[in-house]
Structures are given as structure tokens and as C-alpha cells.
Ligand SMILES: Cc1cc2nc3c(=O)[nH]c(=O)nc-3n(C[C@H](O)[C@H](O)[C@H](O)COP(=O)(O)O)c2cc1C
């Protein structure tokens with residue numbers, strides 16, 4: 001399975017084309033759109049999320065609620081485009097329009113893609129960089145991930161995510177998949193503990209008031225993964241590394257860990273390795289899940305637990321110093337409308353990037369011309385694993 005997205009933040013639309021799904025897979029469009037709405041939520045988002053309604057249309061690949069096996073096309077519109085038709089239009093500008101166009105960006109924001117992107121693509125209006133580097137594109141990725149979650153769901157594999165930390169406020173609890181997914185329709189910060197949620201909202205309010213921004217940590221759990229996705233035989237077939245790469249590809253994500261993660265450094269081996277158990281009903285399981293569901297780059301069958309850190313948003317309403325690329329003089333960076341904290345939204349993006357890698361790994365391992373063929377192969381595999 002492979003996919004491409006296209007679309008600028010304030011352009012007319014976002015598009016994704018997904019190739020490699022089996023035929024006859026049921027798709028619940030309402031459930032997919034609910035995921036997109038979750039990505040728009042969370043405390044700390046800016047005004048843009050009040051403008052956009054992230055519904056989508058299938059332009060190809062689906063008939064009567066099922067996949068055809070052909071490439072699937074998903075299209076989301078940017079409702080904000082109507083305010084940007086001149087600035088973001090695809091036709092050349094008339095001299096009068098060019099004259100009116102005063103919003104050329106020349107003061108790159110530290111921490112965003114503006115300066116390096118401008119140098120690399122020779123873009124002297126940094127808007128040409130900002131538009132595609134914006135996390136608006138993550139809406140298209142969540143749409144693709146939601147389709148992948150449809151495939152996982154139909155195979156009995158479920159996923160959820162939560163916010164673990166915002167600023168210095170942490171929810172230290174260890175939660176099961178069911179506890180996390182129970183809270184997953186909350187439109188707020190989506191920490192498990194209500195007390196911590198309230199604290200983070202105060203923190204976000206304070207950051208916003210100070211023209212500052214704030215980052216955090218998110219967690220994704222995958223329940224019921226098949227045993228043996230990915231492989232130890234070659235570095236580029238390890239599923240944990242593919243998930244890590246995909247998670248780090250999310251705008252502003254700077255670190256990723258599995259299971260105990262960085263705490264592994266301070267824990268002796270006897271308290272780390274997950275002891276192996278067997279029962280005829282459950283097959284092979286583990287006493288603990290400190291390694292977050294991976295050994296040798298392969299899924300062990302235990303829940304996959306991924307945590308990742310998002311840096312604070314780069315656009316600051318009290319901007320940091322930068323340099324005007326035309327005059328080379330020091331200047332305060334450009335201020336664009338911005339979120340002050342997007343960690344809750346990012347938890348949804350992270351969940352969907354993990355879903356994409358899970359679906360890819362499943363489609364790599366099992367035959368899948370039709371969904372029935374895939375389903376049978378996964379069932380046979382499960383029985384074989386139990387008997388091993
Ligand atoms: C859901 C989400 C929303 C974001 N919103 C903003 C925003 O409003 N303003 C901003 O400057 N950056 C925002 N970012 C982060 C930037 O897109 C990101 O920092 C930028 O593309 C540079 O990439 P890098 O941080 O990965 O180096 C957001 C990121 C995510 C995941």
C-alpha cells in the first residue's frame with residue numbers, strides 16, 4: 001500500500017490517493033469523518049479550526065460502501081480558500097493584483113520551515129514554503145489513516161491515543177487500551193485524569209496570554225496486532241523503525257519511544273524483558289509489556305505502545321528575532337494566525353500515522369486481492385501462531 005497527498009494550507013483543497021487496498025472492504029465514511037473532526041478539536045487551537053469543516057468526498061475507488069481494489073481518491077476542501085483566492089490562486093496575477101498583493105513574507109519564523117525552505121526552493125516570498133509545510137496537510141494524512149483504521153477494525157485490530165503531557169503537567173498513570181479509548185471522544189485535551197486536564201487548560205491559557213506556545217507528549221496504543229509484522233532480517237523491514245519514521249514525519253514531532261522508552265536506560269534487564277507465558281486459549285503472551293509490543297523489529301502480539309514528543313508551536317504572537325531576507329536587517333519574525341497548543345490534535349495525527357504503518361505491514365505480510373482473502377489469511381495465521 002502506498003499513498004500521496006497534495007494541497008497547500010490555504011489553497012482550494014487537499015487530496016490523497018491511496019493504492020494497494022484489497023477489494024470488498026467495507027468502509028464507514030461517517031466513522032472516518034469522526035476521526036477528522038477529532039483532529040480539529042482540543043484546547044489551544046487557533047481560529048482556523050472554526051472555519052474548516054473537515055468532511056471529505058471519495059473521488060474514486062469506492063462503490064456502495066466498499067473498496068473496489070482500484071486506487072482510492074479522497075478530497076477535502078479548504079473552506080478558508082474563499083478568503084485567499086487572489087493570494088493562493090493558480091492563475092498568473094494581473095499587474096493591478098500584483099500591486100495589491102502586499103502579503104509577501106520575508107521575515108522567517110524560527111522553528112518553522114520558512115528560511116531553509118526558502119533557500120532550498122529559491123522562494124523569496126516565504127509563503128511558497130509556509131503553505132505546504134503547514135500541518136494543514138495532516139488532515140489528508142488522517143483521512144488516509146482513517147481508511148487504514150477501517151481495514152484494521154475489520155480485522156479486529158483497534159487503536160486509540162491520548163495526551164500524556166502538556167508543558168510540565170503530566171498524567172503519569174498507566175492505562176489500558178480500553179481506558180484510553182473510553183476517553184477518546186472527548187473534544188478537550190483528552191488526558192485521562194480530569195484534574196490534569198483542567199491544569200493543562202490553565203497552562204495553555206497562560207501561554208496564549210503571553211504570546212507563547214506549548215508542546216507535549218502523546219501516546220498511541222494498538223490492541224490485538226498480529227504476531228510477526230515487520231522483520232529482523234534487514235534494517236529497512238523493522239516495523240518499529242517504520243513507525244518511528246512515520247511519527248517523526250509529523251510536523252513538530254521531535255522524539256519517539258516504545259513501551260518504557262527512555263526509562264529503559266535506568267532499569268536493569270531483569271525488570272525490562274517481558275517474560276513469556278503460554279495458555280491454550282490465549283497462545284503465547286507476556287507477563288509485562290515493557291518493550292511496547294516489539295522484539296527484533298517484529299510485533300510480539302502484545303499491545304503496541306508508542307509515545308512521541310511535540311515541540312512547542314513555532315509561530316509566536318510575541319515573535320522572536322529573525323532577519324528580513326531582503327534587507328538582511330534584524331526583525332521580529334512574521335506572525336501568522338496560529339495555534340498556541342496543538343498537542344491534542346497531534347495525538348490524533350500520531351494515531352493515524354501508526355495506523356498507516358500497521359495497515360502497510362499487514363498488507364505486506366498477507367495476500368489481499370480481496371478483503372475475504374486477507375481476512376482468511378489473518379485467521380489462519382492466528383491459529384498457527386497459537387499452535388507453534
Ligand atoms: C496539528 C498541528 C498543528 C500545528 N499548528 C501550527 C500552528 O498553528 N502554527 C505553527 O507555527 N506551527 C504549527 N504546527 C507545527 C508546524 O507545522 C511545524 O513546526 C513546522 O511545519 C516545521 O516543522 P518541524 O517543527 O517538524 O521542523 C502544527 C503542527 C501540528 C501537528
Ligand SMILES: C=C(O[C@@H]1CC(C(=O)O)=C[C@@H](OP(=O)(O)O)[C@H]1O)C(=O)O
Nearest residue numbers: 046048133134135136139336337338339
Ligand atoms: C490548518 C491547520 O493547522 C494549521 C497549521 C499551521 C502550521 O503552520 O503548521 C498553521 C495554522 O494555519 P492558519 O494560519 O491557516 O491558521 C494552523 O491552523 C489544520 O490543522 O487543519
